[in-house]
Amino acid sequence: MNKKILFRTTANSQLKRGYINTADGQLHFGTAGEGPVLVLIHQSSSSMEEYAALIPYLADKYQLVLFDLPGHGLSSDPSNEPGVEEFTDATLAVVDHLNIDKCSVVGHHGGALITMNFAYRFPERTDKIILSGTSGLKSEEEKVVFSENLENKKKVELDKSGQSLLLAWQRYVAYMPNADTTDILRPFMNSVMTRMRPYDAHHAVLKWDRKVALENLNVPVLLLQGMKDEFVSHQEHLLDIIPNAKRQVIEDGGAFLFFDKAKECAAIIHEFLKI
DSSP: OOOOOSOHHHHOTTOEEEEEEETTEEEEEEEEOOSSEEEEEOOTTOOGGGGGGGHHHHTTTSEEEEEOOTTSTTSOOOSSOOOHHHHHHHHHHHHHHTTOSOEEEEEETHHHHHHHHHHHHOGGGEEEEEEESOOOOOOHHHHHHHHHHHHHHHTOOOOTTSHHHHHHHHHHHHHSTTSOHHHHHHHHHHHHHHTTSSOOHHHHHHTSOOHHHHHTOOSOEEEEEETTOTTOOOGGGGGGTSTTEEEEEETTOOTTHHHHOHHHHHHHHHHHHHO
């Protein structure tokens, strides 16, 4: 008899988990399957749970590598606020620990920025990359507005009445209108738990200037977007910037593609990587 589960990372016997010791604490990681290596980098305020639903669809074709970024999931809190460079170093630490010479990489939202930086810094270690939920470059005016909005969001705190949690839950329901309650609860719980961590990765990650990395990507790139993802804008403009890039849109996909569109995402990933 099937039963509801909250965290697929702890319920899936295919996923073998462990820890890597680094100078800045432990990194929690998991592997599943065999074949060409596919590293999966989650978004800010999430965890490797974001990609756990892909395992049933891809573990028979790839060695999947999932991990919690520093300050997320079951990884240690960093001693200083990390940004894209530090998160990229953490990705390299996982790849090196597993003795992986070359891999393809998927990243969603903030994870896409880490993915493009990994490919930029270590092209010899990178096969193909998928940048999911990343936007086109902002104008100078848009950058100012965006930075101001980030700072305002940084000041939002939990209140004892629980009203802030209710409002957050309502946002997640709106982000995933076609998902069932349990599927909404997974990313919501990740977000709530990261509020208790010392740093909110959104702020440092989203301030990173990605223009140089984008213009110097020398690997095949797939841009992926859920058309209902309100955090993505002008992604199509990146096709004019990134050499050797193509784009695919999931019409009814939102901000949490890999939670509620896992089967469709897995098919897109495989189609891109197998070519």
